[in-house]
Amino acid sequence: MKIALIGATGYVGTALLGEALNRGHRVTALVRHPEKLAQHANLDAQQANVHDVAALAEQLRGHDVVLSAFNPGWGLADIREQFIAGSKAITAASKAAGVNRLLVVGGAGSLYVAPGQQLIDTPNFPAEYKEGAEGARQALNLLRDEQELQWTFLSPAALLQPGPRTGQFRIGGEQLLMDGDAPAHISVADLAVALLDEAEQPQHIRQRFTVAY
Template sequence: MNITLIGASGFIGSALLAEALSRGHHVTALVQNPDKLAPHAGLKAVAVDVLDTPRLAAQLAGHEAVVSAFSGHAQQDVREYYGCGIDSIIQAVKQAGVKRLLVVGGAGSLEVAPGVQAVDTPEFPAQWKGSALGARDTLEKLRKEQELDWTLLSPAAMIAPGERTGRFRIGGDQLMTDAEGQSRISVQDYAVAMIDELERPAHSRKRFSVAY
């Protein structure tokens, strides 16, 4: 499949890139600094500012799907920057005529009790609140979207480097925990779940989640 990956050099984006390339997909990686990516036969790396909607649309055109691992973690106002970036991405995908958009979401908007999302609890870490709220804003925007065939994948509460096991649970809007009460997933298995969805769509116009 011929896809575009936005944010391919980031924490989750790099795992998505590795997984997609390992399965033989052709990936156009849109990043701030292409030099960060190692050469690969299936990879084309392009420097793009996500906020430059016309240029972004030009790079997206002709692809079968767009996978967004965009994040504003490095910015001072994470929520504001993330929102502007996602708005630009959505508009660029439409302008490019690409129908499928897969988005890396957050765990903060998952429910920990009926009607209670993790980001709204007192225990939620303050340093991640901006990005969690931005990711929740994105989910709300996508749920109102009428044109695109979108999917958003939320990770477990803890996502970190680990093994690629290919063994995990798929859920919906609730935070999943394991037998020890922990909510976790490796970034490698998160990537497996996302590329599985790319290849075999099962959550059109929905958010789904992944955890051990």
């Protein structure tokens, strides 16, 4: 499979890149700094600007699937706006390129913890992550209205941590997965397994899903 991976040098993107290459896929890594990536026979690293829809569409053209680990960067004053604008641009570029399959890694903040209540709206949600989580929530809401692309949105467990690749985890839907009374966790390596599994064998077309131990 020929994969376009947006954000391949980030925390999640690095794991996605490694998982995709280990499975033998050909990957075009679209990043701000391609020089950060090690050379690989199946890797084509290209500098990209997600906000330039026309240029990004040309880079996406000819791929089987787009994997987006886009994150504008924590700590930005306008992270919410950047998240929404970048997500809109990636969707528009995917459509312009004729790539029908778009898989997006978002946040856990929009998962439900009770009827009508999402994690981001709970009193103890960390204030320093709220603007970014709100951007990711709105990006998901925009995708829910998208009828042309076969999109999938993957929310990690509440705790996304470094750790081994086990290939063993639970798959959920709209609800935050728990470990007893505490939020469950997942390694970033296994998050990558879940997204590549979905890319290879789609199970959640135009749906959001989540994974956790």
